[in-house]
Amino acid sequence: MQLTWLDSNSWLMEIGSKRLLIDPWLVGPLVFGNVPWLFKGEKKTPRPIPENVDLIVLSQGLEDHAHPETLKQLDKNIPVVASPTAAKVAQKFDYSQIITLNHGDTYSFENSVEIRAVPGSLVGPTLVENGYILKDLTNSNSIYYEPHGNHSEEIKKFAPIDVVISPIINLNLPLLGPVIKGNESALQVAKWLQPQVMLPTAAGGDIDFQGLLMSILKAEGSVEETQSLFVKNNLATKVIEPKPGKSLEIQLEQRN
Incomplete structure (x- = not known):
């Protein structure tokens, strides 16, 4: 299993002999709702579009998961697996095959990788996106991906999971609380899923962020604090901090 973090929520996963591109933001700026004064992200180091991508996987319809400029440039013949809102974004760019997964749905890709949609992030008052x-x-190795740290108890029935990709820090807005949940949610999901490895996501990377939101967002937590918390709770999970653009070969122990 080889995993490459491409900044923000974007990952290239090599699993089951397939190359999966997860929530790609690879080109152009990241702006929400065309209001750059509120929030704008720009990559300090351009990330080339990976070659030989077999499948695109989108967890949410928001721009930092279904990035319009990136989706516009990717090969439209690559199949897309997406949440219902992300599928609507992909449809605007005429992808030849879009598989929409609701919570509980599964999709088997060429008998190599099974993708199961589970309840993920609460986006707005009622919309729950996909993990x-x-x-x-x-070989039955498994990954759980949820980019905002919102973990449904439903995932407990799929334990153990080998690798968890989820935030380990909180990003807080005054009065509103965390928009990204790490800290306690990382400990909770580690207790539920007993992963061998946890990889943080969503916490920037090699990116220049600007705008009003950046002046009031407050980050809490670190890799060291999370690893210490796991040790105190007798969890064997190892926290690995990925470097943007650098591939990680994840060595997993065979479970009984």
């Missing part, structure tokens, strides 16, 4: 459990059908 995903990805299973290598050749």
Whole structure:
């Protein structure tokens, strides 16, 4: 299993002999709702679009998960697996195959990788987007991905999961609380899923962020604090901090 963090929520996963591109933001700026004065992200180091991508996976319809400029440039013949809102974004760019997954749905990609949609992030008052459990059908290794740290108790029935990709820090807005949940939610999901490895996501990367939101967002937590918390709770999970653009070969122990 090889994983490459491409900044923000974007990952290239090599699993089950397939290359999956997760929530890609690879080109152009990141802006929400065309209001750059509120929030704008720009990559300090351009990330080339990965070659030989077999599948695109989108967890949410927001710009930092279904990035319009990136989706516009990717090969439209690559199949897309998406939440219902992300599928609507992909449809605007005429992808030839879009598989929409509601919570509880599964999709088997070429008998190599199984993708299961589970309840993920609460976006707005009522919309719950997707988290995903990805299973290598050749060796049963598994990954759980949820980019905002919102973990449904439903995932407990799929334990153990080998690798968890989720935030480990909080990003807080005054009065509103955390928009990204790490800290306690990282400990909770580690207790539920007993992963061998946890990789943080959503916490920037090699990016220049600007705008009003950046002046009031407050970050809490660190890799060291999370690892210490796991040790105190007798969890064997190892926290690995990825470097943007650098591939990680994840070595997993065979579970009984």
